[in-house]
Amino acid sequence: MKLYLLSRDGDEKVVEVIQSGQLFAEAVMFMDERRYPVNASALSDTHLVIFDTECFLQLLGESPDLALKLLGGLSRRMHGLLSQIDELTLHNATYRLVSYLLAQAHSQAGQVRLSIPKQVIASRLSMKPETLSRILARLRERGLLEVQGETLVLLNESGLRRVLE
Incomplete structure (x- = not known):
């Protein structure tokens, strides 16, 4: 819901x-x-x-x-x-998305299944869907995650945590 x-x-x-x-x-x-x-x-x-x-x-x-x-x-x-x-x-869009992904992956062994539409996630994180897509692309380019359909594989959790520092 x-x-x-x-x-x-x-x-x-x-x-x-x-x-x-x-x-x-x-x-x-x-x-x-x-x-x-x-x-x-x-x-x-x-x-x-x-x-x-x-x-x-x-x-x-x-x-x-x-x-x-x-x-x-x-x-x-x-x-x-x-x-x-x-x-x-207090935090920018990248921080909000990375924080969300790490919280979701906590119980799923480094994977985040996007079980809700990206536009809902974007709205929940107070960003436009295009912003969410751009941030995911940048994180993918930096080798921090990989997109496999509806699943995001967090390749470098410590690197993602450094984004939050």
Whole structure:
């Protein structure tokens, strides 16, 4: 799922990409106005599970462990969003892309499968798709990565980390 905002001109800004098994919109049940502040759109075939707010709040009241897990998840998301604000406001496009690639490759043994469209990744990183393509081309020319269809192979992770310094 992509979570996004629309500008007055109709431009889309991807705020977050939700992966399989992740929660989203859970904070709305604690708000006075229960309206989610962003739009959501499926990027692929999706099965959503919707929880009844009153029932879920009752479960939270009965289960301190569940409440703490939910708070932990909300805290991690908040810290992640604060990190995104830092990256988007203090770093250039190359830094943002390399940081994204290294984070994605962390659990995939030096490979990043682009399971979402490049324009969604570009929007999420606050750049134009053409900028993303140019940066990937420069990184490829420097021997730091290789493009194999929808998979990026990070050939030189230490070199990519030096880009972040």
